[in-house]
Amino acid sequence: MPKRDKLFQLVRSLSKSEKRYFSIYTQMHIKGEDNDYMKLFKEFDRQEVLDEQKIKSNLEGERLLEHYAVTKSYLYDLLLKAMRSYSKHSPDKKVLDLIQDVEFLYGKGIFDQALQLVNKARDLSVEFGLVAARDLILHWEKLILLASGYRHLSDQQLEAILADQEDISQKRNQQQKLWLYSTRLSLLRNGDYLTHLSTFKDIQSYVEETPPQEYTPFYFRNYYLDRMVRCQWFLIINQVDKAQEQLDLLLSVLEGEHQFWKRQPYLYLRALSLEVQAHVYEARFSEARKRLQFLKNQLGVEELSVYAHAWLSFAQNYIDVKESVQQGMKESAKHKFLKLQQDLRKQPGFIPEQELNLEFMQGLVPFLNEDAEQADGQFIRICRQSDDSFGLATQEGAWLMRIAVQLQNQNDRKLSTICQKYLAFLEKHDQLSDELKSKAETWPTPGSLWTENQRLELIQLLTKERNTVEPKNGAHRCRILALEQLNRLKESL
Helix, strand or coil: CCCCCHHHHHHHHCCHHHHHHHHHHHHHHCCCCCCHHHHHHHHHHHCCCCCHHHHHHHCCCCHHHHHHHHHHHHHHHHHHHHHHHHCCCCHHHHHHHHHHHHHHHHHCCCHHHHHHHHHHHHHHHHHCCCHHHHHHHHHHHHHHHHHCCCCCCCHHHHHHHHHHHHHHHHHHHHHHHHHHHHHHHHHHHHCCHHHHHHHHHHHHHHHHHCCCCCCCHHHHHHHHHHHHHHHHHHHHCCCHHHHHHHHHHHHHHHCCCCCHHHHCHHHHHHHHHHHHHHHHHCCCHHHHHHHHHHHHHHHCHHHCCHHHHHHHHHHHHHHHHHHHHHCCCHHHHHHHHHHHHHHHHCCCCCCHHHHHHHHHHHHHHHHHCCCHHHHHHHHHHHHCCCCCCCCHHHHHHHHHHHHHHHHHHCCHHHHHHHHHHHHHHHHHCCCCCHHHHHHHCCCCCCCCCCCHHHHHHHHHHHHHHHHHHCCHHHCCHHHHHHHHHHHHHHHHC
């Protein structure tokens, strides 16, 4: 995987106006018209793909090379400090600024002015549904009243504080539960299925017995979580139409009069990613492309950030590759994959999950073109990578593909060895079911031959096992692709 450098990612993420502001900021705060930090910043800014050897060569003779790592670290911190000063004031930022002023006034004992700002901060937090901020504001209000001997408190204000406290507690508990459900469902879909299946009944009860939350701009985040939980749940139980209904409602709010997509662009991208997946699951590739084209043309997300741009590029290319793979267009898949590879490597917003998916596709394309040696070599590299919650399903997909390669080659010795390593992988991550463990005891050893019936039973067991534990649309896309290839091999036996 390409090395990610945090300074390079940060520099590449800046807009032209942010870069101009940083140049002005450094002139105001650091002596010297062309200081070391600006020299290094300009070199990083010139890079499209990071090449630190070229940077050092361009800076040959400069004193900063004597303490290059320290200068990089300080430049990173300086950029963040400058952007704090530059950044536009979101509702969250405005409230936090007011709380800082409250803290200052409290420290000076100017309690009446501090309470005036507390009220102003509370109004903002209620208007924008900032539950966590309301909790912090209430903390300062109580502290000021206590320190001032309650001189500024009336019975009416006390009742308002108690009501506010009860409302905050209710909203936070609800938000915490929804956040947990959404997290469990995401981890389930990303591969950690056995660990998080225990929450299924709770989530099922919530979806079936709790009425959907009505939209209110004051508590958008709770509404967002509620719709996302329902959408994720319906995707996992393979009710794609119901999932789409939830997404339609959520996206209409995100794109509506309050334009939450601008205030919460990454929550918007998260919802869109599920919509694209829903279309792909149903092979509605043209619908998925239309949605992305709307996003690109009408909302201008490409200009939003390097992360959004990278996500959009990945989604567009992934749809092309997935369609070609599904339709059996081997050469087309190969060419479209190469385009995906080239485009993504240039993206400074490239993220680990995309890298793992890209590496998986590097193995899948030669497999489709019957180049078993190249395919197996790529899947081996994925299987050897360190594990994390997002890489788990991709690694399992790679193990399943290694089994598919040996089934296709009819290499019995390797097939037995890889099957045992796959079981060890599942056991290591507490994903090995009792049924699979029991059935595996009858598999041939590396010194024995597999019969045609045994190969067929192996495929049936693996595809049934994974789809039983986690229905099709609950699976991570790399595992979906691996299971599809195993099913195709079953048809050819």
